[in-house]
Amino acid sequence: MRAVAQAVAEGTIGGRLWLYANYHCNLTCTYCLTESAPAVARRQLPLDQLPEIAAEARAEGFTALGVTGGEPFLVPGALGIRVRVATTTEGLEPDALARLCELHRSLGVPDEDHVVRPVVRRGRAVDHGLGVDAGLADLPAELTITADGAFWSPFGPTVHGGRLDTDLLITRTTRPLSIPARAMLRIAGDAGPRSGPEGPRIC
């Protein structure tokens, strides 16, 4: 068994590889981890690299792929994929959450594809005093590829004050995928399984 597949099977690292497709967004949320907005730097992963990295991920032993941003649906070519909905709970009344769950069900997104989690205090959330602190020790190891490098977690390549945070940067080199994958395995070492702020599904 390949090293990544074995580490995933043992729970040392997560099975999902994350790709930051882009950083621009049609919204400007106050808690945004990446300071995304319509006019920010796009930091876009080249479209032709996405299927190539996905193929490498499967060969390495990753079991799932997450595409995030920014708003990936602003990038042509992200269409036609399975949708998961992530909701942040800060300030959200139970009634509003129940209405949201009714909505995603009516649109064909089942409960198992709805993740509810807290705001993490990175990006714009720092300026607004929102969320919970989360460092490497708190975050599950989920390799995350961006145009600027490979990170420990999808909560790693955040932006604050217009600058990319690098405290959770693993390698600037992202291809071949085996390079950041090996680096992550070295860091994960014998730390064992972790839980983190993806949070429970409660709908």
Ligand code: SF4
């Ligand atoms: S990327 Fe998400 S959190 Fe950030 S502005 Fe867009 S919708 Fe809001």
